[in-house]
Amino acid sequence: MNLALWIAAGLLAAVALTGGITKTFVPRRKLAAAHGGGWTGDVGDGFVKTLGILELLAAAGLVLPAVSGIAPVLVPVTAVCWILLMTGAMITHGRRGERAFVALNLVYLVIALAVAVGRFGPGSF
Template sequence: MNVALWIAAGVLAAVALTGGFTKSFLPVRKLAAAHGGEWTGDAPEGLVRTLGVLEILAAIGLILPALTGIAPVLVPVTAVCWIALMIGAMITHLRYDGGARFAVLNLIYLAIAAFVALGRFGFQPF
């Protein structure tokens, strides 16, 4: 179970890091031109950048506390925050044509985060 939880947290961290760097550093017009990123054209640039930074912090929060042994409870707390972020992402994607595919992907990420949260809060805490 511990290995499965580490893999799940690693997958989420990779997703969060990729999305975070993309939202933090790519030009918003380039993000808006990409399929699935249309919402960034309608959102304030500050919001897009803030979400990017939050995703980078989520990637850190899913891995670093467990690796260092410093406040490892932050791993499941971060997973719960990721669940909230994915709910918002699903709502946002569903507002755009073709967004249902991305909403399903967000639902998968939400399920993985729920697995990490439940596992680290209950089944296999650090």
């Protein structure tokens, strides 16, 4: 179980890192032109950059507390925050009719739920 939770947290961290870097450093106009990035055309630069920074923090929070042994309870807390973020992403993509992205975000949400339940429960550090 521990290995599965590490793999799940690592996968989510990679997704968060990729999304965070993209939203933080790629210009919003370029994001809006990309497949699945149309929603960025409807919001301001600050909002996109804030989401990017939150995703970078999520990437760190899903792995670093457990690796360092400092406040490992932050791993499941971060997973719960990721669930909230994915809920918002699903709503946003759903309103735009982007069902494939809703499904993808649902997969990420379920993985984060498994990490949260596992690390708060039987697989806690």
